[in-house]
Amino acid sequence: MPEQRIKFxxxxxxxxxxxxxxxxxxxxxxxxxxxxxLNSGHRACQGCGEALGAxxxxxxxxxxxxxxxxxxxxxxxxxVFSSPYPESAWQIPWMHSVFGNAPAVASGVAxxxxxxxxxxxxxxxxxxxxxxxxxxxxxxxxxxxxxDDVLYLCYDNEAYMNTGIQRSGATPPFARxxxxxxxxxxxxxxxxxxxxLPRIAMAHGIPYVATxxxxxxxxxxxxxxRAMAVQGARYLHIHVPCPLGWGSDPAHTIKVARMAVESGLxxxxxxxxxxxxxxxxIRHKVSVEQxxxxxxxxxxxxxxxxxxxxxxxxxxxxxxxxxxxxxTA
Amino acid sequence: xxxxxxxxxxxxxSVVLCRPEVIAAYPISPQTHIVExxxxxxxxxxxxxxxxxxxxxxxxxxxxxIGASATGARTYTATTSQGLLFMAEAVYNAAGLxxxxxxxxxxxAVGAPINIWNDHSDSMALxxxxxxxxxxxxxxxxxxxHIQAFxxxxxxxxxxxxxxxxxxxxxxxxxxxxxxxxxxDAFLPPYSPVQVLDPKxxxxxxxxxxxxxxxxxxxxxxxxxxxxxxxIPEVAGAFAQQFQRLSGGLCSPYRMEGASIAVVALGSVIxxxxxxxxxxxxxxxxxxxxxxxxxxxxxxxxxxxxxxxxTRVIVVEKDLAVGMGGIVSADVRMALQGLPIPIHTxxxxxxxxxxxxxxxKQMVQDARAERLSEPHxxxxxxxxxxxELMRRRDQRQAGPMAEQVIRAVNAIGTKVV
Ligand SMILES: Cc1ncc(C[n+]2csc(CCOP(=O)(O)OP(=O)(O)O)c2C)c(N)n1
Ligand code: SF4
Ligand SMILES: [Mg+2]
Numbered sequence: 001m002p003e004q005r006i007k008f009x010x011x012x013x014x015x016x017x018x019x020x021x022x023x024x025x026x027x028x029x030x031x032x033x034x035x036x037x038l039n040s041g042h043r044a045c046q047g048c049g050e051a052l053g054a055x056x057x058x059x060x061x062x063x064x065x066x067x068x069x070x071x072x073x074x075x076x077x078x079x080v081f082s083s084p085y086p087e088s089a090w091q092i093p094w095m096h097s098v099f100g101n102a103p104a105v106a107s108g109v110a111x112x113x114x115x116x117x118x119x120x121x122x123x124x125x126x127x128x129x130x131x132x133x134x135x136x137x138x139x140x141x142x143x144x145x146x147x148d149d150v151l152y153l154c155y156d157n158e159a160y161m162n163t164g165i166q167r168s169g170a171t172p173p174f175a176r177x178x179x180x181x182x183x184x185x186x187x188x189x190x191x192x193x194x195x196x197l198p199r200i201a202m203a204h205g206i207p208y209v210a211t212x213x214x215x216x217x218x219x220x221x222x223x224x225x226r227a228m229a230v231q232g233a234r235y236l237h238i239h240v241p242c243p244l245g246w247g248s249d250p251a252h253t254i255k256v257a258r259m260a261v262e263s264g265l266x267x268x269x270x271x272x273x274x275x276x277x278x279x280x281x282i283r284h285k286v287s288v289e290q291x292x293x294x295x296x297x298x299x300x301x302x303x304x305x306x307x308x309x310x311x312x313x314x315x316x317x318x319x320x321x322x323x324x325x326x327x328t329a
Numbered sequence: 330x331x332x333x334x335x336x337x338x339x340x341x342x343s344v345v346l347c348r349p350e351v352i353a354a355y356p357i358s359p360q361t362h363i364v365e366x367x368x369x370x371x372x373x374x375x376x377x378x379x380x381x382x383x384x385x386x387x388x389x390x391x392x393x394x395i396g397a398s399a400t401g402a403r404t405y406t407a408t409t410s411q412g413l414l415f416m417a418e419a420v421y422n423a424a425g426l427x428x429x430x431x432x433x434x435x436x437x438a439v440g441a442p443i444n445i446w447n448d449h450s451d452s453m454a455l456x457x458x459x460x461x462x463x464x465x466x467x468x469x470x471x472x473x474x475h476i477q478a479f480x481x482x483x484x485x486x487x488x489x490x491x492x493x494x495x496x497x498x499x500x501x502x503x504x505x506x507x508x509x510x511x512x513x514d515a516f517l518p519p520y521s522p523v524q525v526l527d528p529k530x531x532x533x534x535x536x537x538x539x540x541x542x543x544x545x546x547x548x549x550x551x552x553x554x555x556x557x558x559x560x561i562p563e564v565a566g567a568f569a570q571q572f573q574r575l576s577g578g579l580c581s582p583y584r585m586e587g588a589s590i591a592v593v594a595l596g597s598v599i600x601x602x603x604x605x606x607x608x609x610x611x612x613x614x615x616x617x618x619x620x621x622x623x624x625x626x627x628x629x630x631x632x633x634x635x636x637x638x639x640t641r642v643i644v645v646e647k648d649l650a651v652g653m654g655g656i657v658s659a660d661v662r663m664a665l666q667g668l669p670i671p672i673h674t675x676x677x678x679x680x681x682x683x684x685x686x687x688x689x690k691q692m693v694q695d696a697r698a699e700r701l702s703e704p705h706x707x708x709x710x711x712x713x714x715x716x717e718l719m720r721r722r723d724q725r726q727a728g729p730m731a732e733q734v735i736r737a738v739n740a741i742g743t744k745v746v
Contacts, residue, residue: 068528072396083536093526095399096535098422101392104384108351108396108404109526111380115350115402121528139392142385 028060028221035062035091037069042089043081047250049240049257050078050155053214054126057153057238060221062092064228065122070109071095074102074127074136077162077242078155100135102127103143106150114149122228126153129170130160133197144204147232151224154197154235157242165245169195172265173317174310175297177245182300191313201235202274208234210270214241215258219280223270239266247296259291264318267325281329282322288314331506336468336498337362339505340407340433340491343472345376346513347431347479349405350520351397353382353390357412358445359495360435364407387412391419391430398428399534401525403479406430409495410437410451417455424459425550426535427524429482429489431475432460436596436647437495438680442731446681447495448647449595453656459550461489461557462625463577464595468493468503473576476508477564480517484564485557486524492624494597496681508572516571554626561623579628581620582635584610588617590693591636593661594645595621598677598684602645605689616693621657632664641671643696645689645707647678654704674704682708713737 028034037058044051062069073079073096082089083096097105106125113121125143127136132154143150159177160166166179173191176182180189201209208230212220220238227234241257243250260266261280265288268280289311292298301307322328334342341363344352352371354364371381380397384390387408394404408416413434423430434452438444452462461481465471471493478489493499524534538546558579565577575581583603585591592602599620609616619635621628636642642665644658653659655674662672673696678684688708695701716737721727 070400070526070528080537083533085533085536085538085542088533088536090533091531093528093531094533095396095526096533097392097395097426098418101388101395101419104389104392105396105399107382107384107389108353108393108398109400110396111351111353111382111393112397112400112402112404115378115380115397116400117378138385139389142389145385146382 027218028063029056029217034059035067037062037071037090037092038082039089039091041087043084044077045244045250047243047253048077048081049214049242049253050128050157051081052217052253053155053220053238053240054078054153056214056217056220057224057236058092058124060224061122061124061151061228064225066120068121069093070121070123072097072102072106072109072123072125074125074131075099075162076128076131077157078126078128080162099131101139102131102136103150103152104139106152107143107146107148110149122151123149124151124153126155128161129154129156129158130168132156133169133195141204144201144206144233144235147206149231149233151227151234151236154237155240156237157240157245159242159245161242161245170197173314174301174307176300177297187300188298191310198235198237198271201237202271204233205274206233206235207231207273208271210235211237211239211266211268213239213257213261213266213268215239215254215261216268216280219268226270245297247299248294252294256291256294259286259294262286263288263291264322264327265291265314267321267327269325276325279325279327282327283329285328288318330509331504333502334505334507335362336471336493336501336503338366339468339472339507340475340493341366341370342507343475344405344431345370346508346510347405347476347517348377348403348519349379350402351380351382351394351404352406353384353393353397354406355384355387355390355408355412357387357409359437359499360407360409360412360433362499363433363435387416388419391416391423391432394430395419395423395426395428398423398430398522399426399524399526401520401522401527403520404430405432407433407435409435410439410445413451413455414439417458420455420458420460423488427486427550427553429479429486429520431478431482432488432490433475434490434492435495435499436492444680445495447497448679448681449492450648452490452492453648456625456656459487459554460625461485461487461554461623463489463491463623464621465491465493465498466597466599466620468498468501469505469574470576471498472505472507473568473572473574476513476517477568477577480564481557481560483520484560485553487554487557492596497597506574512571516568557623557626558628558631577622579623579631580635581622583618583620585617585619585635588615589640590614590616590643590696591639591641592616592618592643592645592689592693593621593636593657594618595624595657596647598645598647601684601686602689605686605693608686609690609693614693614697624657627660627664629664632661636665636670637668639670641673641696643673643675643692645675645677645684645692649676649679658704673701675701675707676704677707710738710741712741
C-alpha cells in the first residue's frame with residue numbers, strides 16, 4: 001500500500017487516531033472544546049518542537065484546571081514567538097517577567113492565590129532548558145524545596161535558541177552550538193559536562209517529576225493531567241527538537257524526537273517523591289547513530305574522519321539510560 | 330499608641346497595619362529584624378491570610394512579589410546593599426510592569442570591601458530604576474512612610490522604596506507612635522489593581538515591545554511617575570490629617586527663614602544637621618537645612634523654590650559616584666541651574682563613619698571660608714591616604730588596598746568610628 005499522510009491526532013507511538021479510543025482516553029487536542037491556550041498565528045519556526053509541546057501541555061493543564069489557569073513564562077523562544085505586543089497568542093492569563101525568575105514569579109502567583117483563598121485557580125511556569133537548568137536554577141530549586149503549588153514545564157531543546165543557539169547546561173556531549181563549535185581537539189560540546197535536571201528535581205523529593213517528548217503527545221498530555229492532579233511542586237521535562245538549532249528537517253521534528261526516545265538518549269519516566277514509579281519501555285530500539293545522523297549539529301562526528309569514539313561514547317550514555325530505567329520492555 | 334520600640338519592629342508593625350497579603354524576603358544585615366518580626370507575626374496568625382515566603386535569594390524575593398502583585402495581592406519585602414544589587418534585574422522589571430510593591434531599604438554600604446554599616450550607596454545605585462524613593466529621618470517617619478508608601482504605590486501603579494538608615498534607625502530604640510488599625514484602614518483602602526492575572530479576563534503581561542513603541546511606553550511611564558510629585562504632598566497632607574503628625578513630603582525646610590547657607594541631605598543625618606544648625610545660629614551664622622524626603626522622582630521645582638534665596642548650598646551625601654563625586658549634588662545642581670549659587674559636595678558617613686555635629690559645624694565654617702575641596706570628604710584621614718599613595722607608588726605588588734589602610738589606621742592610632 002502506498003504511504004498515506006494521516007491527519008488524525010496522534011495518541012501514541014503507533015496509533016494514529018482517536019476514533020479507536022473511548023471518549024475519555026482521547027487527546028485533549030482532538031476535542032472540540034480544547035482551549036487553544038497557545039493560539040495559532042504565533043511566530044515559531046516551522047516544525048518547532050517547543051511550540052508543539054507547549055500547545056499540548058498547556059491545553060492539557062487547562063482542561064485539568066477546569067480552565068482556571070495562570071501561566072508564567074521565562075524569557076526564551078516560547079515567550080518571544082508568542083507575545084510581541086500587541087499580538088499575543090495566549091488566551092489564558094499569562095505573564096513574563098525576566099529570564100531567570102519564572103519559578104519564583106509562579107510561586108508568587110500561587111502565594112497570592114492562597115492569600116486570597118482562590119484554591120480553584122492553578123499555576124504553571126514554563127521555560128526553555130537554559131531558563132530552567134541554568135539561569136533560573138536557583139529559583140527553581142527554591143520553588144521545589146518549598147513545595148510551592150506550581151507545575152513547572154521545561155521545554156528542552158538542548159541549547160539557548162532564542163539568542164541564536166548557544167550551549168546550555170542541557171546541551172548534549174559533542175553537539176555543535178555557536179559557543180561549542182565543531183573545531184579544535186574536541187569538536188562540539190565537551191563530554192562529561194551538563195546536568196540532568198529531572199534527577200535533580202527528584203532529589204528534592206517533590207511529589208511529581210516526569211519526562212515527556214513531543215514524540216508521544218498522548219503520553220505528554222497524560223503526564224500533564226496526572227501532574228495537575230497533585231498538590232505541591234511538580235516538574236515536567238519535555239524534549240522538544242528545534243529544527244533551526246539542531247539542523248534537522250522541520251518535517252522530521254516528531255521523528256527526531258522519537259529517535260531520541262527509542263535510542264535511549266531521552267528516557268521517558270515518571271517519579272513520585274524521588275522514586276521512579278513508571279517508565280516507557282522502548283519498543284523499536286534504534287542506535288544513537290540513526291538519531292544523530294538526522295541532525296547537522298552532530299555532522300562533524302560522521303567525518304571524514306568518522307569520530308567512532310564519540311559515537312561510541314554517546315551510545316554508552318543511551319545504554320546506561322536503558323539499564324538505569326529498565327527500558328527494554 | 331506610643332511605644333519605646335526598635336526601628337525595625339516599628340516598621341514591621343507598620344507594614345502589618347497595612348494588611349499585606351504576600352511577603353517574601355531574604356535575610357541580610359541590617360534588615361533582618363524587620364523580616365524576622367514579620368515572619369513571626371504572619372506565622373502567629375496576626376496578619377490574616379498573609380503568606381510569608383522564605384526564599385533562596387533577594388532576586389527570588391522580589392520575583393515572588395512580582396507574581397503576587399500581578400495576581401492582585403498587596404506585597405512587601407525588605408533588603409539592603411548586596412541584596413538590593415542581587416535583585417537589580419527584578420527591581421527594574423517590577424517598575425516596568427507598574428507593580429505597586431513596597432520595599433524597605435535598610436541602607437547599607439556596598440562592597441567591596443564588604444561593610445555592613447550605613448550609607449546610601451545601595452539605594453542610590455538603583456535610583457533610576459523607576460521606583461519612588463522615600464528617605465526617612467526618624468523611626469517615627471520610617472513607620473509612617475510605609476503606610477503612605479502603600480497608598481502611593483497603589484494610586485500610582487508604581488513600586489516604592491522606603492529607605493531608612495541601617496543600624497542608625499533600624500536598630501535604634503525610640504518612642505514611636507503606632508497608629509490604630511482603624512485609622513490605617515481608613516487611610517489605606519484595599520488594593521484594587523489596574524491589571525491582574527485572572528482566568529475570567531485573561532491578559533498577557535510583560536510581553537515584548539519593539540522600537541516602534543518603546544519610546545512612547547517609556548515616556549508614559551515617566552509621565553505617570555512624575556505624578557508622584559503631586560501625589561506625595563497630597564498623601565502626606567491626608568496622613569497629617571488622619572494621624573495628627575507631619576511625616577513624608579517632598580522636601581522639608583528647617584530654619585530656612587533668612588538663611589544664606591543651606592545644607593541639603595537625606596535620611597537620619599538631618600537630625601544631627603539640625604542640631605549643628607541650632608548651634609551655628611546661636612553664633613550668628615544664617616544657616617538652614619532642607620531635607621529631601623522624596624529623592625525619586627526628584628523634586629526639582631520644589632527644591633529650587635526652597636533654595637533659590639540662599640547664597641550657598643552644601644549637599645551632604647552618604648554616597649560616592651567613583652570618578653565623579655556626588656550623586657545628590659549633581660541633581661541639586663540641575664535644580665538650581667542658571668542661579669549664581671555655589672554648590673558644595675560633601676561626601677560623608679561612608680560605610681558607617683559617624684558624622685559628628687562638630688564636623689558638620691566645621692564644614693559650614695570651611696564652606697564660608699572657601700576651604701572645601703570639590704568634592705569634599707568629611708573627616709578624611711589625610712595621613713593614611715598620603716602614606717598609602719606613596720607606598721603604592723613605590724611598590725608594584727602593593728597588595729590589597731583595604732588591608733593596608735586598616736593597618737595604617739591602626740598604626741597611626743586614629744580613631745575610626
Ligand atoms: C539575564 C539575562 N541573560 C541573558 C538573556 C538573553 N537570553 C534571552 S533568551 C535566552 C536563551 C533562552 O534559552 P532557553 O531558556 O533554552 O529557551 P529557548 O529559547 O531555547 O527556548 C538568552 C540567553 C536575558 N534575556 N537575560
Ligand atoms: S529557534 Fe527552535 S525553539 Fe526557537 S522558534 Fe525556532 S524552532 Fe522553535
Ligand atoms: Mg533552549
